[in-house]
Amino acid sequence: MILIRSPTLCASSAPEQSEVTLKCMMQKNNQGFNIANAVYRQSLREPARLAIAFEGLELSYGELADRARRVAATLVQSPGWGAGEGFLPRVGILASRSIDACTGLLGTSWAGGTYIPIGLKSPEDRLITIMDQCQLSALVCDSQGAKLLTERVLAACPPLVLMPEPGQHLPAGSSPEIDIQDLHNLPAVTDATPPAHIKSTDLAYIIFTSGTTGTPKGVMVSAGAVHHYIEVVTEILGLDASDRVLEVCELSFDFSVLDMFATWQVGASLHVLPANRVMNAVKFARESRLTVWNSVPSLVGMLNQIKALKLGVLPDLRLTVFGGEPLPANTVEAWQLAAPNSVIQNLYGPTEVTVSCLSQPVTIPLPVTPKRNVIAIGSPFPGIEAAILTADHQFAPTDEPGELALSGAQLAEGYLNARELTEARFPIIHGKRWYLTGDLAFCDASGAFHHLGRIDNQVKVLGNRVELEEIDTHLRELSQTELVATVAWPLVDGSARGLIAFIAGSPMETSQILTGLKRQLPAYSVPSRIVHIEQMPLNHNGKVDRGALVRTLECDGH
Amino acid sequence: MDNKTKLKAFLQELLTDYGKETDIGDDDLLVTSGLLDSLAVLRMVVFLEEEFGLDLAERGFDQNDFDSLSNIMRLVSP
Numbered sequence: 001m002i003l004i005r006s007p008t009l010c011a012s013s014a015p016e017q018s019e020v021t022l023k024c025m026m027q028k029n030n031q032g033f034n035i036a037n038a039v040y041r042q043s044l045r046e047p048a049r050l051a052i053a054f055e056g057l058e059l060s061y062g063e064l065a066d067r068a069r070r071v072a073a074t075l076v077q078s079p080g081w082g083a084g085e086g087f088l089p090r091v092g093i094l095a096s097r098s099i100d101a102c103t104g105l106l107g108t109s110w111a112g113g114t115y116i117p118i119g120l121k122s123p124e125d126r127l128i129t130i131m132d133q134c135q136l137s138a139l140v141c142d143s144q145g146a147k148l149l150t151e152r153v154l155a156a157c158p159p160l161v162l163m164p165e166p167g168q169h170l171p172a173g174s175s176p177e178i179d180i181q182d183l184h185n186l187p188a189v190t191d192a193t194p195p196a197h198i199k200s201t202d203l204a205y206i207i208f209t210s211g212t213t214g215t216p217k218g219v220m221v222s223a224g225a226v227h228h229y230i231e232v233v234t235e236i237l238g239l240d241a242s243d244r245v246l247e248v249c250e251l252s253f254d255f256s257v258l259d260m261f262a263t264w265q266v267g268a269s270l271h272v273l274p275a276n277r278v279m280n281a282v283k284f285a286r287e288s289r290l291t292v293w294n295s296v297p298s299l300v301g302m303l304n305q306i307k308a309l310k311l312g313v314l315p316d317l318r319l320t321v322f323g324g325e326p327l328p329a330n331t332v333e334a335w336q337l338a339a340p341n342s343v344i345q346n347l348y349g350p351t352e353v354t355v356s357c358l359s360q361p362v363t364i365p366l367p368v369t370p371k372r373n374v375i376a377i378g379s380p381f382p383g384i385e386a387a388i389l390t391a392d393h394q395f396a397p398t399d400e401p402g403e404l405a406l407s408g409a410q411l412a413e414g415y416l417n418a419r420e421l422t423e424a425r426f427p428i429i430h431g432k433r434w435y436l437t438g439d440l441a442f443c444d445a446s447g448a449f450h451h452l453g454r455i456d457n458q459v460k461v462l463g464n465r466v467e468l469e470e471i472d473t474h475l476r477e478l479s480q481t482e483l484v485a486t487v488a489w490p491l492v493d494g495s496a497r498g499l500i501a502f503i504a505g506s507p508m509e510t511s512q513i514l515t516g517l518k519r520q521l522p523a524y525s526v527p528s529r530i531v532h533i534e535q536m537p538l539n540h541n542g543k544v545d546r547g548a549l550v551r552t553l554e555c556d557g558h
Numbered sequence: 559m560d561n562k563t564k565l566k567a568f569l570q571e572l573l574t575d576y577g578k579e580t581d582i583g584d585d586d587l588l589v590t591s592g593l594l595d596s597l598a599v600l601r602m603v604v605f606l607e608e609e610f611g612l613d614l615a616e617r618g619f620d621q622n623d624f625d626s627l628s629n630i631m632r633l634v635s636p
Contacts, residue, residue, distance in 0.1 A: 276591070276595075277590070277621060279589075279596045279600075279619070280619075280620065280621040282619075302596060302597075305600055306600065306603050306614055307619060308618075497597065498597070514577065515577070523595075528575060
């Protein structure tokens with residue numbers, strides 16, 4: 001039997017996790033938690049305070065709570081509400097980051113439901129797959145989401161759909177069996193109803209990520225896990241009510257959970273930059289006098305490339321939070337010149353452990369991972385344990401690489417409708433439930449963890465999690481050959497900016513294959529190029545050698 | 559090939575990569591319309607630096623400058 005706390009073995013939990021913390025956590029479990037509680041609380045305390053700003057529109061906490069409450073009342077009164085067997089009613093949010101999306105998900109939770117963001121980059125087939133899997137009670141769209149409601153998608157829609165100005169998007173009487181209501185004109189709610197009680201084990205949200213088999217998998221995150229996360233992360237980051245926070249993530253990327261709920265937890269304001277303006281992020285942050293910047297490091301890499309990171313251009317920024325992919329040291333250096341007054345936190349965590357669960361303050365000299373020139377991922381949050389596992393699930397000694405496993409208060413409940421996969425990825429080891437991240441890492445003598453890459457074929461393309469096997473599954477079918485392989489390319493500072501697919505011996509035209517992929521995969525998962533080759537390089541196990549394919553790209557100087 | 563023809567050919571190629579084989583007019587919005595994304599903007603920047611000697615360090619970046627063919631023309635031949 002190996003003891004987890006043994007100093008020579010690589011498992012570490014935050015030192016602050018005392019018996020008091022544990023008691024606190026148990027109390028929380030009994031109390032329940034609603035992710036809309038903070039907005040409700042702020043709306044009573046300081047209703048006029050700014051909660052969210054988007055494209056010139058500013059909403060106070062009072063206004064945001066009012067909008068959420070109207071959505072909640074409409075949901076609760078709909079005939080299909082509460083029909084789910086053994087789970088909370090579920091509401092799909094088909095929207096980009098926007099005020100409508102935020103009111104939709106707050107209203108869902110306010111009514112006692114689970115929200116499910118559905119990315120706008122999903123093609124028709126994927127939208128339908130996700131809606132079918134979720135047994136939705138309702139769907140909330142913003143104006144961009146409403147444009148995706150084709151005849152086929154409408155046929156898969158739940159009985160209630162909320163969207164702004166339905167008349168503009170759908171011809172009257174186009175789908176008589178669906179109750180379509182105007183999100184901007186819902187009946188007023190006069191009493192200040194508080195958010196519904198949600199048990200800690202019930203789901204706050206389900207977020208879909210890429211699945212190796214070709215079907216997206218839904219990560220089910222409980223209200224208790226989000227509660228723990230938000231309390232801990234606001235403490236670690238030191239957010240306060242005077243902060244003005246950047247939101248630059250889609251809701252289907254769980255970094256948005258940090259942006260929204262940590263901001264509202266402390267009564268600060270969220271400043272949403274629409275997706276089609278993202279390259280103006282520095283200008284936006286400067287003009288909106290933001291104090292907190294949250295993004296994937298790739299965005300900063302891109303902003304640096306367009307020379308937007310001028311010396312001292314962001315003097316008001318006091319905190320920068322990077323997450324979602326490895327943080328290159330040179331990104332940090334470029335950022336420190338642009339935002340000289342900002343401290344930097346590097347957060348690490350998979351969706352399965354509620355956004356992030358390890359943190360590394362970026363200090364001077366930079367805490368880099370040897371030979372990789374990226375910043376360490378640091379030490380676990382209070383309430384979280386991290387361990388490095390050997391191939392046979394034993395704890396590995398210090399400095400020895402292995403699979404990073406995580407345990408504790410933020411573990412997801414598992415994958416939607418996928419018990420076997422859940423049991424495989426969330427095994428019980430030494431009597432405790434863990435999540436196996438698939439990330440290769442080691443723990444150094446100081447207790448800091450270092451990320452070394454993946455043990456499988458998952459890549460991050462500009463922060464989006466992509467299973468290369470998922471693309472390959474569709475490629476095989478469309479190209480009518482078994483010999484296919486997708487690789488991440490180009491790589492900039494070790495992070496993927498795109499994808500290239502190789503196929504050998506396919507009778508199909510490239511354009512036909514690409515068109516097929518676009519129908520089945522979100523845009524960021526579709527390779528920018530398909531290369532026909534005569535022979536697929538294989539490794540000694542007879543498997544496709546992705547490394548060899550990457551080397552041919554390097555030689556070609558693409 | 560004059561500058562505008564060269565630029566238009568490049569944008570058309572970009573759009574093809576994004577699976578949008580439409581012919582673009584001078585004032586059609588390329589990025590705010592959602593036709594192209596931030597990665598495409600990056601490719602535009604690299605292309606304009608190489609082919610037209612664009613220097614963003616001097617001028618400063620504004621996404622609007624890249625949002626239509628005529629805006630880009632103004633950027634490269636002020």
